[in-house]
Structures are given as structure tokens and as C-alpha cells.
Amino acid sequence: MSINSAVRVLSCLLIGFLLTRPVGKKCLAQEEPGESPDSTQLAFNKKIKEAGSDSIKIMHTCYEFGVQLDENEEYERSIELFQTALRIAKNINDHKEAAKIANYLANQYAIIGNFSASNKAYLTALENAKETEDAGQIAKISMNLATNYNFTGDYDKAIQYGLYALKTKETANNPERICYHYVTLGNIFKETNNINKWEEYVLKAYKMKDVANCASFSDIAKIYNSLGGIAEQRNEFDKALSYYDTLHVLSTEHHFDQGISTALTNSADIYRQLNNIPKALELATEAEKYFGGNPYDEIFNNNFKSGLYQLTGEYSKALKLAEENIRKEEIEYYSTEKLKCLELLYELNVALHRYPEAFAWNDSLRVTENKLRDQEVRKSIEELETKYETEKKEQQIELLTTENELKNQRLRAGIVLLAVLLVVIVMILYILQIRRKQARLAQNDLQQKVLRSQMNPHFIFNVLGSIQNYIMGNDTKKAANYLAQFASLTRSTLEYSASESISLSDEIKMLANYMELEKMRKPGKFNFEIITSEELEADFIRIPPMMIQPFVENAIKHGLKNTEAKGLIQLSFHEKGNTLHIGITDNGVGINKAKELKDDGHRSMAMQIFDERCKLFFKKTKQHITKTITDISEETPEQQGTRIQIIIPVDTKL
Template sequence: MSSKKSVKIMLLKTGVNLCALATLLFGALSANALQSYQQDTARIEYETRISGATDSIDKLNAYFDYGMFLDAEGETENAITNLEVALQIAENSSNYKEMARVANSLAALYLMVGDLEVSTAIYKKALECAEKTEDNTEIAKISMNLAGNYSFNGDYNNAIKYGLYALKIKETTNNWVRICYHYMAMSNIFKETGNLEKRKQYVQRAYKMKDVEGCASVSDIAKIYNGLGGIAEHQFKHEEALAYYDTLKVFSEENGFTQGIGTALTNSSLIYIELKEYEKALEMVLEAEEYSNGTPYDTVFSNNCKIEIYWALNQPQKALELAIENISKEEMTYYSAERLKCLQFLYELNFVLGHYSDAYNWNDSLHVYQEYLRDEDVRSTIEDLETKYQTEKKEQQIELLTTENLLRRRVMQAAIVIVIILVLLVALILYILRIRRKQAKYIQNELQQQVLRSQMNPHFIFNVLGSIQNFMLANDSKKAAGYLSQFASLTRATLEYSSEDTISLSDELNMLKNYIELERMRFQNKFDYQIDYDENLELDFIKIPPMMIQPFIENAIKHGLKKRNEGGLLKLQIADKTDWIEFVIEDNGEGMPKMTTKPKGHKSMAMKIFEKRRKLIQQKNNKDFEYRIQNLKDLNQNHSGVRIIINIPVLNE
């Protein structure tokens, strides 16, 4: 039966008056025509304002208002164009207040289209301008927006830094306007780092303030209900979480907040995935997409939900295709949490489908990214910063109360007594602060050295284990066992010596031999190596800092010998120079086009760590610690490769 015939029968059965229906349809068309006419009229009015503006402020406001109108109409690209013109006008007139206002809105639009890098740069410019105006409300708002960008990208140190900066301004000035927005932004940062307790604290603060006039907008209250649902979900309280998401949906419907409706539906779908009600979960995700603003983040997040559902519905190929499409999106670079989730899907789906090579590659990418996002030092720094802020705030409150009481008690005393007390108090505080600064600096140096010594390249670990696995799959158990033993020895030595200030030269050489042998295995023996030193050298009695040579050996193999198919040679010569041990590392790779005595520009993480350790050891022991790099082709056109000379101080007592 045709659709037209079906409609006609339905109308007849329900007794609908066709004339009345025609009248309704005509009315709807008329309403649409009226809306279109009003939009066109508004555009003409904005364009007339722009052309008729008599001064820079009028023209700036005209472009800004037109841009915000276009954004409301869904024309984000055109809105960006108009706001950029408004920003240029503000810059030309050095109007920092307007520069801050326009740049803040412009950065938000760039975030909507998925260009997080440009958005962050513009937020920084907005913050600089706001700080020049000393407008605390604007400074706090922009700083928290900037914190949100850094949180999106997984840069949690900067996220917490700018978030606490914004919060400190609001609380110290008793500015409670939209304070709930700031509390919820902080809770989201701690959500990303996995700190449930801190996340819960900030959500509860926002919840207590949500009904206070001016403390929360509609979107802020929606975020509070969403945050409460997220905490309940994390605690596996599924019914409680669904109740909060239902409250969020009803609240958003009552206030015409479509984004909140979509968020409630999407998060509810995640609960139904946990409850294994996959059909219902898929239904809710698809319904949520109807309320989406179409931002890149909404698309990425929704796709990840559908990937998990399709997989659960035994459609792994469909899930894999959607995961590949999702990870290929340019904007995915900026959404750290969703990117991590998508990498996990790609690894597991490829493994299930038997694509073991692809699974191995995605697993490698997954572990590298996990190492970056879940770094314990980063999380510790974030929590320490927040704890320090809370402590300082309490100390400021205590100090304020103490000062008030002191003034009450001393109000009748002579001025000279007050001056003497204040001078002594200031002197005591300065003295204590000076002592604490010295202690903190010393402890910081000690801790930093321990942290720097505890590095081990995860990429190297994954590749070695992968190579050993290949020997096992090839039934070459003898080689697999031998290399596994070397790897265990290297790992054990690394863990043992990382906490030591010094180790013997003999132990250092054993570690290097194990490391080089493992690298030769990875590169299928494409290079040989030789270690030369004087037989009279007392290897067991010479003490040096541990693990200083390995980064240079790694670079020689990775950048010098990797591209050679055969005939590669790595040389290590060791000589006793009384106060230091001279290590000469030489490879016959292709070398580097240009070389100076000190490397400039980009450095690997291992080389940055070496440089920091070198300076700390030099400072602590008051001994020279030098190295230099020579491009062999610069010395002799017939030679190729790189020579590195390192003078490591002997640290025997």
C-alpha cells in the first residue's frame, strides 16, 4: 500500500476534516514563512548597523552582535568571521575590555567547530587582556574556560592551574555569580584524572549553591544533575544514576535546554549498556543525536557509545568500521578521554576479529597514550596543587580572624607597641619563609633526581616483549628464554639501581650489554657492537652515577643504525681520566647533516632527562660533567656516523 493511500485511510478512520487539516498545514507554512521573513529582516538590520556605524565601538558591537546572531542560527563559520572582524577592531583601538569579551566568545566558537588549538590560543589572549583591565569576573570566567580546554586535551597540570586561578579570584573577592559553573568545571577535571573524592566534593559544593540567586544558570544546574548521576554511576548505583539523569532530562525539557536532554539520554544509555540492555541503549543514543548541537565532541562521544553497543550486539565488524572512522577524525586529537576509549576499542575489536597485526599496532598506541594520560607524577602534581590551594585558603581565613581579634584586643594600646609587634612578626615570617624555601628547594632537587632516575621507555618494553613473543610463536624457545632472561636482568637492575646515587662501573657495563643485546634482537642482528677498555681498569671499585650512558646508546641505535640493513657497528670505548671516566660512543650510521658541539632544537625525552640529571649531579657534587657530539662526516668526508664523548665524574668518597 502506498504511503499516500495509507495517510488517506488513516484520516478517514480518525474522522479528520480535510479542510481543517489544510487550514492547519497552511498555518504551519505561514508560520515558517514568517520565521524566515523575520530572520531575513534581522540580517538586513545587522548589515545596516555595520554599514551605518559611525565609530569603532559601534562597528565592533555591530559585528559582534551579528556574529552571535549567526551562531544562534547555526551558522558557526560565518559567526567566526564576524567575531574575528570585531576582535581586529578592538585590537586596532587597544580596547582591552572589548578584546577580552570578543576573544572569549570567539574561542568558544572555535571549540564548537573542533579547533581546540586555535581556541586555546585565543582564550590565552582573552585572559591577558582581561588581566590588564583588572576585571575579576571576566578573568575568572576566561581562566576557567581555558582550564576546560586543557582538560579536554589531557593537559591536566595546566587545567588545574587555570581552574584554581579562577576559583581563587571568585572566592577571595566573594564573587558568587555563577560560582556553580566554576565548581562543576573543577569536578570535571578531577573526573578525567580519576579522583572520585575530589570530583564529588566539588559537585556537592555546586549542589548546595544551585538555588542561591545568581549562583547558577540553567546549563550549570543541568551539569550538577549530570555530575551527581556520573558519581552514582561510578559507584555502580545504577538506579540512583538513572534517577539523576531523568531529573536532568525533565529539568532541561522544562527550560528548553536541548543539550541537557541529549546529555541525559546519552548518559542513560551508558547505564543500560552496564545493565546489558543493549537495544534500549542504542535507541537512547540515536534519540540523543536528535538533540545534539552537532559539535565534533558530541559526534565523537556518540560514536564511541554506538561502537560499544554494536560490539555487545555481536556486530564487531560494524563496530570496528565506526571506530576507524572515529579515530580518523581530525578533532579526535583534542579529546583525550574519548581518544583513549577509541584506541581501546580498536585494539580489542581487531584482536577479536583475528587482525592480530593491527591489534598489536593499536595496542602499542594505546599503551603509549595511557602512559601519557595516567602518569602518576601528573596526577600527584594536580592533587598537590589543589590541596595546597585549600590549605592556603584555610590559612588565610585563620590569619584574618587572628588579625581581627588582635586589633580588638590592642585597640587601646599605644601605636608604638603595635609597630614593634608588627615589625617583629614580619621579621619572623620572613625568616621562617626563607628557611622553608631553602628546605623546599633542597627536597625538590632530591626528589627530582629520584624521579628522573626512575624512567624506563615503555615503547622499548613493548617492542622487546613483542620480539620475544615472535620467537615463541616460531617455536625458538631457546632464544626466547635467553632474551627473556636478559630482559629480566635489565629490568631488575633498573629497579635496583634507580634508587642509588652511585653504582660500580662493572654494573653499568653489564646493564649496557644487556640493553644492546636486546636492541640487536629487535633489529634482527643488523648491527654488531664492541666495548673496549683497559684491562687494568678497576671496574668493581669505580663509582659513577647510574644509567647515564643508555640514552646515548639508544639514540645511536635508533637514529644512526636503524636505517642500515647490514654492516652496522656500535663502538663503546672507556678510559680512566682520574677524576672522571671518559665514554666514547661511535656508530657508522648516516650521521646528521649539521652538528654543533651542543645539540639544539628538539630533544628526546631521554635526552631532556639526562640534561636535568647532569646539572643536578654537577650542582650537588661540585664536579664537572661534560659531553660533546661530533659528526664524523664533518671531520672526514669518507666517514659517516656520530661520535659522542661523555666525561662522567667519579663519585668515590
């Protein structure tokens, strides 16, 4: 089928479809007596009929009415017309129109929160714009794509396309709306907490804002908003409020609702920091009048107001807003706001004593936080920005020396050799980076295993249950003491599990705390003793954290489990030369009997983790940690129990 034939078929189908296209809640094909059909719809149908089989006219008509529908905020209908126009532009290989239409289509997808489709449309627009070699269009589309990636937290791609857009503008010496590009790139650095780079690009925009064609009004509004944000970051609140007031006045004069809502919201945040919560709530509520259905504004404002209610102790109101936010599908596209929402959900559930929900939201928070705050992403952004500056300088040099380079064969050979060397160096660095990353993953995995082995759910909930019993028994003093001990143990476990080493005194304190909690759970079951030699300088000896606790737990859980006599656990610490000798002794049934009676695999898991950590210790220090486990009955038949001896090399470099 020829293109003209295809267009005629498409034209007929389009007219037939749109004649029955729903408008609001009613359909044109089902009008009620006395009602008038959509005038825009009728005008469109008339133009399509007039176009006949002229593909170019059909394309322009679809685009023209798509813009009208966008202005009427009928985004889904406008998307359908833009899609039709784009298909025609592609069929007739009109790259200029395809770039323009795809760029507008991408913007429509972004408005409704479909950033995946928006990115795809922007890439189509960029591909066609490159065919036209229109530097202004290429730069605009590339920066729009960078803005999308910035919204969704993909800062690596955001900086890549942002720098490409700016480079295209500067290379072509095209200053049209250059301020938009400077401000947008600055905002990407803002998201990575690089305040100096943010300010650098915003000040470039500020200097150019009054130059003809360098800025639209929306660009000027963004400049004042960014200046206010920078001042706020530096705690210059009066200065920040002045910038936001300027933004509010200018936006009101130009009937720019987005600027008004932004000025109000940001001013509200200043008053929050000044602890004027009523004023902050007043401004945040007023800002809602100017949102215009933008999902990002609604999500941001819900988070903000939720935080304000949290400060005033109105936790239920705050939680309602946070839960409303997390249910919004669009929140997946706004990474920073999703992170804030998860933090609120965790903190508010803790405040309302809804601990299972708090634990669940905390897990989601950590997963999202690790993904968004990865240090390698920030490093990559800095490297890309440096690469851009380097390439710009190299380009200036190349423009001055092009003729000489073409005549100088030796220089070209040297460049080729240098390129080869650079490739080799990059490959070596890449391999080293992969190895370091694998080592970090192994370390993180081991830390997680250690953490899980120390703070297993049974222990946590048993301790909480015991504390609850004291509370119900009106023994608030004991409940408070044990709650403080449990909080201290939890904090120590979380802190030490991520450390390579801790002082021996800290390890002993944590062990004592742990055994006190176990005594609370099993009153009258056992006592414990901690013996240290007088010459031992526990504050200056550093050892790998939490290596002893699994053995103590085994002694309580397995060694003392099946004995009728009151248990006793003894821990001893003394130094011999450059080694620390640690003894763990219990008067339980003994390791041999415990193996026969064991009912789970906790012991083997603890031993496995201990062995893995010993291997890691050897890789770092080239020294061995040794352990010896003895059933006391084998040495003294009339006694029973288990003795564990651990020898750790003392090294100040741990």
C-alpha cells in the same frame, strides 16, 4: 595612520568583503533571478555604513551580528566578525569590551574544535579582564580556560585555572553562578578518578543551586548529570537512573537539547552495565537526534556504540565506528575519548584476527596512555588543590592581622628568612626529583631493552608461522598446545620485564617454556635438560628477571647453528652459601668458532644488556654478579661447546 583613519579603511574593506561573502553554497554577488540576499547580511551592511568612521559603533555592530551568526550556527562567519571587533577593542584600549569579545571568540573556536586558538583567545580575554578588575568576568574566563584544558587532557593547567577562578569568586564574595564553578572543578577531579573530590564540589553546587543568581539552568542540568555520574561510579544504578531521568525531564521542559542527549547517553551506559544491550543501543541512537553538530558528542557516541557492538560480537560494525572516529581531526582535542578509541581499535582488530593492525594500534595506545595517566600529573593536581586551600586559610589570617604585621619588623624579617629557607628546600626537593626521574628513565630504558631482547620480532613471527603450519596441517592439538605456551611466554615476558625480581622457580618455568617453543621451530635440532640440586628452594630465591634467557638464545642461535650433531643444552642451578650458581652448557661449535661465524650483533647486544643490569644490581645491593664464559675445547680438545657460569648473590631484599 590615526585610529579613526584606520577604522574608516577597515570599514570600507569590511563592507566590500562581506558583500561578496558566501552564504551556504551560493554567493551574494552571484544571486540567481528571483532569490533574496541574506537579510542578516544586508542589515549588517546597512549598520556598518551608518557607523561610518565611528570605531565604537563598528565594534558593537560586529559583535552584535557575530552573536546572531553564532545563534544560526554559522560559526566561521561569526569568528571573522568577533576577530574584527576584538582588533578594534584592542586599538582603542577598551579592556572591558576586549575581554567580553575575546571570551565569546574563544567559545566559537572551541565549538569548531580549534582548542589551540580557543586557549589563545581565552588568555587574551583573561589579560583584559584583569585590567578591569571585574572579579566575575575574571572567574568566568578562567574557568572556561580550565574547561578547555580538561577536554584536551592537560589536567595540571585545568586545575590551576579552575582553582584560580574559584578563589577569585570567593575572595570577591561574588556568588553569581558559583554553581558553575563548583561543578566544573569537580569534573576536572572526575577525570583524574578522584571521586571523593568530585562529589565534594558537586554537593557544594547542589546546596547552592536554589539560591538566587547562583546557578543558571545549564548549571542545574550539570549538577544532576554529575550526581548521576557519581552514583554510577559507586554502582548505585537505580539512583543514577533517577538523576538522569530528572535531567531528561528538566531539559525537555526547557528545550535544552544538550541536556536531553546527555541524559539519554548516560542512561544508555547504565543499561550497558546492566547487560541490557538492546536498550543501551536504543537510547544511544535516540541521543543522536539532539547532538546539534557538536564534535565531542559524535565522537563519544561512536565510541560508546562501537563498544556495544563489540559486546554483541558485531565486530565489523564496531570497527567501522572506531575507524570513523580516529579519522576525525577533532579527536585530538578529546584525550579521554582518543584513548577509548585506540583501545577499541586494538581489541577489535585482535577479535577479527588482524594482528599486524592490532600491534600497530596497541603501540599508539600505550604512547597515549602513558602520556595521559602519568602519576606525576595526578600528584601535581593534588598539590595544587592543597596549595589553594592553604592559601585561602592564610589569606583569612592575613586579613585579621594586617596592621600588626606592618608594625612588627622582626616578624617580617622572620617571614623573609622562612621564604628563603622554603626556596632552598624547594630547590633541594626539585633536584632530588630530577635525579629520581632520571633514574626511572634509565630503569625504563633498560626494561625496554630487556623486553626487546626477549621478544624480538623474528622469534614472534617464526613461532606464529610454526603454529600456522600445524593448523594448516590439521594438527589442532599441537597448535593449541604451542599457542598456549606462546601466550604463557609472552605474558611472563611482559610481566617480568617490569619487575625488579622474580622467584627462581618462575625463571626456570619461563626458560623451559622458551626452549620448548624453540624446539618446535627447529624439530630434531636439539634437546635440553634442567638440573637443580635437591636442597635448592627455588620458590624462595629471588633473582633479577630474564638474565639467563639471552645466553640460552645465543646457545641455540649461534652455538648449535653450524653443528651437524644433535644439540644438547644443559641448565644447572645449585646454591653455595649466599650465592646461586647457574650453569649454561651446550655441545655446539664453541664460543671461539661462533665468533668467527657470527652473522649479526645479537650476541653483543645481549652481553651489553647483561652488563648494564649487573651495574644496576650493584648500585642497589652493593653486590656483584659475575659471569665466566669458557670454550670447552680449550680444556678438553676432543670435546666442543661452550660453558657459561653465572654467580648471583642470594638476597631476600631483591
